[in-house]
Amino acid sequence: MLQVFQQLQARVGMAMEKAFPEAAAAARASGQPLDPQLAPASKPEFGDVQANGALALAKPLQQKPRAIAEAIVAQLQADPDFTALCLEPQIAGPGFINLTVRPERLAAEVASRLGDPRLGVPEVAASAPVVVDFSSPNIAKEMHVGHLRSTIIGDSLARVLEFRGHPVLRLNHVGDWGTQFGMLITHLKQVAPEALNTADAVDLGDLVAFYRQAKARFDDDEAFQTTSREEVVKLQSGDPVSLKAWGLLCDQSRREFQKIYDRLDIRLSERGESFYNPYLAGVVADLQACGLLVTDDGAGCVFLEGVSGKDGKPLPLIVQKSDGGFNYATTDLAAIRYRFGAAPEGDGARRVIYVTDAGQASHFAGVFQVARRAGWIPEGGRLEHVPFGLVQGEDGKKLKTRAGDTVRLRDLLDEAVERAEADLRRRLQEEERTEDEAFIQHVASTVGLAAVKYADLSQNRITNYQFSFDRMLALQGNTAPYLLYAVVRIAGIARKGGELGAAFSAASSADALQFSEPQEWALVRELLKFDAVIAEVEEELLPNRLCTYLFELSQVFNRFYDQVPVLKADGPARSSRLALCRLTADTLKLGLGLLGIPTLERM
Ligand code: ARG
Numbered sequence: 148m149l150q151v152f153q154q155l156q157a158r159v160g161m162a163m164e165k166a167f168p169e170a171a172a173a174a175r176a177s178g179q180p181l182d183p184q185l186a187p188a189s190k191p192e193f194g195d196v197q198a199n200g201a202l203a204l205a206k207p208l209q210q211k212p213r214a215i216a217e218a219i220v221a222q223l224q225a226d227p228d229f230t231a232l233c234l235e236p237q238i239a240g241p242g243f244i245n246l247t248v249r250p251e252r253l254a255a256e257v258a259s260r261l262g263d264p265r266l267g268v269p270e271v272a273a274s275a276p277v278v279v280d281f282s283s284p285n286i287a288k289e290m291h292v293g294h295l296r297s298t299i300i301g302d303s304l305a306r307v308l309e310f311r312g313h314p315v316l317r318l319n320h321v322g323d324w325g326t327q328f329g330m331l332i333t334h335l336k337q338v339a340p341e342a343l344n345t346a347d348a349v350d351l352g353d354l355v356a357f358y359r360q361a362k363a364r365f366d367d368d369e370a371f372q373t374t375s376r377e378e379v380v381k382l383q384s385g386d387p388v389s390l391k392a393w394g395l396l397c398d399q400s401r402r403e404f405q406k407i408y409d410r411l412d413i414r415l416s417e418r419g420e421s422f423y424n425p426y427l428a429g430v431v432a433d434l435q436a437c438g439l440l441v442t443d444d445g446a447g448c449v450f451l452e453g454v455s456g457k458d459g460k461p462l463p464l465i466v467q468k469s470d471g472g473f474n475y476a477t478t479d480l481a482a483i484r485y486r487f488g489a490a491p492e493g494d495g496a497r498r499v500i501y502v503t504d505a506g507q508a509s510h511f512a513g514v515f516q517v518a519r520r521a522g523w524i525p526e527g528g529r530l531e532h533v534p535f536g537l538v539q540g541e542d543g544k545k546l547k548t549r550a551g552d553t554v555r556l557r558d559l560l561d562e563a564v565e566r567a568e569a570d571l572r573r574r575l576q577e578e579e580r581t582e583d584e585a586f587i588q589h590v591a592s593t594v595g596l597a598a599v600k601y602a603d604l605s606q607n608r609i610t611n612y613q614f615s616f617d618r619m620l621a622l623q624g625n626t627a628p629y630l631l632y633a634v635v636r637i638a639g640i641a642r643k644g645g646e647l648g649a650a651f652s653a654a655s656s657a658d659a660l661q662f663s664e665p666q667e668w669a670l671v672r673e674l675l676k677f678d679a680v681i682a683e684v685e686e687e688l689l690p691n692r693l694c695t696y697l698f699e700l701s702q703v704f705n706r707f708y709d710q711v712p713v714l715k716a717d718g719p720a721r722s723s724r725l726a727l728c729r730l731t732a733d734t735l736k737l738g739l740g741l742l743g744i745p746t747l748e749r750m
Contacts, residue, residue: 148256148675149269149682151232151248152185152196158229159183159198159244162222167215170208191669193239194247201242212242220244253671254660260674261726266737267678270312275497277313278486279305282408282415283503285322286400287331287358289351290407290556292538292546292614293504299603299743300535301502302413303690306741311685316416316494320482321404323397323419325475326365327358329379332392333371334361343392351403354396376470383424383472407556411596412743423481427473430481431466437521445469449517454509464513476514483518487528498529500688505534505609533688536611538603546614564595566616571750590750594620594628597744601627604742605694625698630735631747633701636708637732638748640725643714660726661719666707670727673703677734681741690742697738704731 163181164171174181184199201216208215216238223229223236223244232252237245260267281301284290301317309315332343334357341348342357349357364371382389401417408415431447434440439449447467454462466477486494501511511532518524540546546554568591575582602619605626606612622628662668680696683689713724736746 148195148248149267149678151252151256152679154228154232155196155198155246156183156185158223158226158232159185159200159219159246162219162226162229163200163204165222166218167204167208170204173207188245191672193243194234194237194245195672196246196248198236198244198246201244205242213238216242216244250662250668253668253675254662256675257671257726257730258660260730266730266734267675268310268681269678272312274313276316276494277308278316278318278494278496278499279308279502280318280320280482280500281305281502282404282413283320283322284400284404285327286397286419287327287354288322289355289553290404291553292556292559295407295556295559295599296504296535296538296603296608297502298408298411298413299600300533300608300690301500302411303600303604303693303742304500304502304533304684304688306743307681307684307690307693310741311681313498316486316496317414319415319417319419321401321417321419323393324383324421324424324478326375326379327362328382328389328393328396329375329377330361330365330371331358331396332378332382332389333375334364335392343388343395346395347399351399354399376472379472407560410560411600412745420475420478423478423485426481426485427477430477430484431473433484434466434480434517434521439517439520440466449520451513451516452520454513454516462513464517466517476510479510479514480518480521480523483514483530484521484523487523487525497525497527498531500531500533502533502535505536508532508534531688533608535608539611539613541613541615543613560596560599563599563616563620564592566620567591567595567598570594570620586749590747593745593747594631594750597627597631597739600742600744601630601694604690605698607691608689625694627744628750630697630701630739631744631750633704634732634735634739634746635748635750636705637728637735640708640713640728659719660723662723663720664707664711666703666711667724667727670703670707670731673700674727674730674734677738693738693742697735700731700734700738704728 160181160183163183167181171181182200182203184203186197186199188194188197198219201219202212204210204215205212220236220238223233232248234247234249237247239245256267279301281304282294282298284294305315305317331354335342338360339349339353339357342354361375365375378389382393397419407413431440434447434449440447441450441463442448443463446463446465446469448463448465450461450463452461456462464476465474466480467473483499485492486496486499489495501507503511515530515532518530524530538546548554548558568587571587571591571594575587598616598619602614603612618624619626620628622632662671676696680693684693707727711724713721713728716724739746
């Protein structure tokens with residue numbers, strides 16, 4: 148209903164102008180034109196939209212807000228474009244104006260969505276690319292649940308942006324460069340040299356273990372530290388033997404990551420830290436040239452504005468270590484410069500989004516500030532960190548296996564699917580249904596993976612989230628199974644003779660749609676919110692808003708379907724109700740699709 152909302156915005160704005168021309172002119176002159184202050188109605192009995200602008204005028208006009216509201220309403224009633232859109236406005240409380248969209252207009256909105264694959268969501272005109280930097284695990288370390296969160300949230304944001312028509316670069320900024328390779332290569336040379344020149348000589352689990360050993364040695368063996376640092380320098384300056392070893396190690400991790408992405412249906416282009424190696428020296432030179440670089444204790448750094456340490460002195464962002472090496476921040480600066488830079492030596496992006504745990508917030512704040520001061524962000528360019536909280540076990544502590552180890556993603560996904568399968572078999576037995584193995588496997592894996600994704604997406608991402616298989620697989624509540632079940636229920640209506648398709652085209656003119664029951668209108672109004680929800684997710688990058696909407700839509704639908712006869716109705720009432728069923732299914736399918744969750748016809 149975004150369009151209706153915009154029209155109302157214009158009509159109420161115009162009515163305010165006409166009612167109070169002097170105040171409007173003064174407001175415009177001061178650079179703050181009168182604002183109708185439209186908001187969705189807080190309760191259904193208040194209509195659809197509330198205009199609160201009268202209250203703010205009370206002071207400058209020295210009049211009672213109710214009198215102001217009356218004057219605005221008088222203008223609205225004299226405006227044929229307004230009366231074609233809304234019923235007579237009602238003034239409530241001190242001076243709120245409640246607006247109710249005409250039922251025939253709502254029906255027309257529904258009709259225009261029937262058979263529209265975009266369900267009323269406008270497509271943006273050609274735009275510059277949007278970068279979504281997500282997932283981004285580290286080579287030779289296993290992907291952990293934090294990376295799973297980044298992967299799931301980042302994918303969903305990318306899907307929403309793509310659906311809106313933005314060209315999206317889904318970039319996997321893998322940690323494939325830096326000290327960890329120095330340690331790993333040094334250690335492997337001694338304990339498993341074959342891993343450095345033969346593909347798959349050791350398996351990934353071993354590699355992870357070797358990495359852990361190398362890290363332990365690095366932390367308390369000075370000679371090992373020195374050799375490791377020399378090893379990094381060798382690699383970064385292109386030594387062929389080191390490069391070969393590095394390539395083998397990366398390949399092996401990459402294949403393992405890919406298995407997770409395939410399972411979750413995630414597309415990503417790998418562009419790891421190593422990609423920016425050739426640009427690092429340029430970044431430092433640029434910072435030097437624009438006068439931001441300061442040498443402190445032998446290290447190249449930029450002092451941050453407005454960020455100070457415990458001693459009250461400004462904190463530095465180190466971009467070149469005293470041994471000449473570059474770090475994570477240097478790479479991120481190079482990445483920003485490249486992403487906003489013009490093609491072919493850049494992506495030409497206008498919006499760059501980073502999906503990582505909240506623990507990296509100050510890293511990004513520092514890097515963004517330096518990039519801005521260095522002038523690498525074009526006019527209107529947006530840099531956004533999308534932080535998320537920790538994944539915790541049901542005990543509220545960091546998620547661990549019973550043995551106290553970090554949980555492997557593969558095991559976590561397997562367990563979700565196994566539990567979904569057990570639930571399904573139990574239900575089939577209770578309902579005395581027999582289904583073949585292929586059906587059971589398909590449903591179990593769809594439900595299991597959907598549950599994991601949805602549990603993550605439906606939380607406000609900023610907060611920590613407690614991982615619970617029982618909760619995420621429940622058939623009731625704000626869960627994937629509940630939403631998938633709503634879609635299945637509607638598919639069942641079609642199977643029971645509802646012929647949604649035919650009813651759909653018969654109903655796809657506004658005159659053919661007839662609604663009379665409050666449950667129908669509630670569903671109509673809920674369905675028409677979809678476009679605004681998508682716009683909100685695109686802006687605020689909060690997938691949980693979409694989840695909440697889909698959950699509410701399912702609830703409103705279930706109430707409608709439980710209380711209003713559909714298949715037993717006849718004539719236009721029947722086809723109108725079937726049309727609502729179909730539009731609900733289409734909205735749920737599209738919405739879940741944007742969360743990366745495929746739906747089922749039966750479960
Ligand atoms: N590899 C990093 C980690 O595991 C995440 C990278 C995020 N992206 C970035 N451009 N810094 O924490």
